[in-house]
Amino acid sequence: MGELASQKHVQFIVSVEKKKDSFESVVMEHIRMNGAYWGLTALDLLGKLHVVDVEEVVSWVLQCQDDSGGFGGNIGHDPHVLYTLSAVQVLALFDKLDVLDIEKVASYVAGLQNEDGSFSGDMWGEIDTRFSYIAISCLSLLHRLDKINVEKAVNYILSCKNHDGGFGCTPGAESHAGQIFCCVGALAITGSLHHIDKDLLGWWLCERQDNKTGGLNGRPEKLPDVCYSWWALSSLIMIDRVHWINKDKLIKFILDCQDIENGGISDRPDDAVDVYHTYFGVAGLSLLEYPGLKAIDPAYALPVDVVDRIILDR
Amino acid sequence: MHGRPRKAAKPEDEAASAAQAQELRALQSQLLSNHHNKIYTDEAQQLSAKLVQQNPESYTAWNYRKLVVQHNLAQSESDPDSLKSILDQELGLVESALKQNFKSYGAWHHRKWVLSKGHSVLDRELKLLKRFQQSDPRNFHAWNYRRFVAALLNRSEEEELDYTREMIEHNFSNYSAWHNRSVLLCNLMKKKSQGFFPKEKVLNDEYEHVHDAIFTDPDDQSGWFYYLWLLDQTVKTDAPLLVASWPAHESDVILSRNRRSDDSSFSPFDSFHSDSGTIPLILYFNQAVEGVNSSTITIESSFCTKDLNWKPLLQNNSQLSQVWVTHIKFPDVKPHSSEAYQLKISVGQSQGIISASGIHYSHPTQLAFKVCLRPIETEPATKKGGHRILWRDENFHMYQPQSQEPDEVVPIDQLIINDHEPTASNWRAETIANEIALFRELSELNCKIGKLTLARLLTAHDVILSPRTSKMAHSEEVLELYTDLIKLDPLHSQYYKDEHSLVLLQKVTSNRESLLNHCFSYKNLASSSIGNDICLRLSNLSLSRMGSIEKLLWVQMLDLSHNELHSIEGLEAMQLLSCLNLSNNKLGSLTALGPLRLLKSLEVLDISYNEIGSHTIDRTRYLCSTPLSHTEETSWNSDEIVTGGASVKDNWEAVLIFKSMSLTQLAIVGNAISGENFKSLLVKLVPTLEWLDGDKLH
């Protein structure tokens, strides 16, 4: 088995910022805030957050804020909870949450809760349990969970629970590892994990591990993919069933997806690398207790020291 | 980001890519500029159309399109034809964007948004979906959209159910279709729609249906979870039921008010010590319920037991719990006389106990037991801590039932209070028997799902057929199946190991003889105390998980050492526990000890030689009550005083866990966390502590 090419990955993450002119980066321009969160969290887990210019990042993040209090995916783009959480997470990494008008950000997020407890992603009304997670995680990091009806929010998430123990994006929708992370994470942060049938969900999740490659897929009969090393694995940890998968084989799968020469991690071996999979690969390895990486919190998807600092240190 | 091959870019590709990028960038900045300046000219509209087709993920462009549609609708002055043409044109645009990227959240939502304006022909949507779903039958956006359109069209659930059948018959390897089928069927059965009642008939058909999938390709997971759902529908009882209690029905509890009583004339299984003359009353249900309180649980006795405080045994603030406890205080009687009390507990006489799914407790149950208060001995009371408990083999002796018949010693039958629904069980038993016969064949082919399903079926069979005695007639066979599976599917060996542990514990607790084999009298020969303690020793059994707790509510001294436990979830129900040995297990963190915080009688704890402090990732971080899950307040300042300077923030888990315990003995040696600093913190956190790692503290 190879080793984690940490130095190469750091170089890759830093270099992505500079390749603004490639077609891929233009296509992804509108989600640059997510990209910043992925890249910077990966750097922090690798112990290299100090290579970035904090002031530059913070000032760019603030330029993405809309008058409503929400954040867009890049300067000039419309606000949406997807980027608002990423913005808060990036500032949290640098211990810079105090640059925010917290009340304003919290009001934007809380204002998106609907009567049935669900959350819209923005003013246009798309509803998804991803947005429930985002709202809950974001408000918790801002110590403003009291601005929403948590009980209704939990009940809406529970209405999206399926017979296989998993969760979908709306009631009746199919279980998907990414969606399961969001729902389990939201239930974890609100102290509501007792609503989950841990054995049933745990079996579904552990069967995501593929016998041949050791990688995890996101739904039955789908291909394994490095990003599910995060979505499925973090869920398994939160419900204390992570021992039901084989850690060594998963570590090997993630390491096999590295581009050893140029850095970066891809979805599957020999595919093109990107920041998204680089982050989820590194985060997955952290959850697997790979040596030399900082520990990551399975619910907030931030390094444990960052979460402890924010939540415990009041 | 998915499925693109990794290759070094050729110079000519790079040039082409740069040109493309430049064009897209121009489009994007022009769109943002139009958007910010609220420009909705034809030219601006066309530019946005071009952009969403080139990059369907550009959410701001879709938002702009919504403003365009609103602008155009306002201009059309409610002329129905032009309204319709504006919306149709928009649907056409979404369709071509979806062809570019079938997985674009923005495009799918835009389509829903347009449809919600009305005026569109919905039948066309179903045709479109059919085309999309043929090319990608698992696309979850398309399935979600289908549910949305079906609801708008008021299509019947029967029609949609037929559609899932069609999809499955075309190719059974379609988890999405099976999933949708389970949702639809569940609704139809709940509504008792025509043809979907009684559910027995429906389930039989579905078993047939899913057999085709599983037996055609047993390795394909598409039918696995559907089958498990069917099995659950067959076996489970929706109604909340009481399954066990302490004190058990018809038991005689001996309550002594000082510690060591050497009177061995009564059964030690039912004797309980309490200085204050208080006993816990534990109710164990088959599922989590709420509404357990002094109006739903009534107690008849010769003394006042009004307004008892019922508490859910949970590690969070929920009021939904499978196990509930209250404490009954007996009247103070003269120290030297004994007194017997009859208590009658009625559960669910008045409505209010209710399950998570909203089903009321409808099997009113009565339990009656007798509590005999022993006279207080004259000799001074000695705390257990005064005599150190030594978990050495020589201090344990096979329990020998004395004056009484062994039958009456271990309160095992009395624990199971309810058996019920005899009528439905015929069909259930028959169905399970048929399935067992089928899966036996598959199991013999060394097939994983065959063996696993057979093990689950046999366990279900035992539970259904003998709810009262829980004879577990098939436990040997089930244990063997899990042993086979560990070898057959090593990737998931720990899952099978956990299941193996649960079945083993069911077996051990299934009858009096096997349980008696694990019961020992504890006598510390080195000390002068003559104990009358019974210890349940479940050590050296390779247990990776605890179970069958409802059979063990009476246990006060428990030895679980030398197993492979990494979790003690469920142990919080054992409210009588005063001595617990968890040494030489795999407990990985302090938060894993969370259940112990609810054991108010616990005095002696051995957690030596575990893995506490060896892991960077804490798997019970969110199952334990902590500030991270908003189930515990932080009050570090007052804790700072308790710990006398040691950093509370760096040791917050230890503070949370140990602060609420009143241990007299603790062993923690052999854990990475257990250094001198940590031990001195423990001494401050647990002022009642007399022994730490075998050393007398004061």
Ligand SMILES: [Zn+2]
């Ligand atoms: Zn992926």
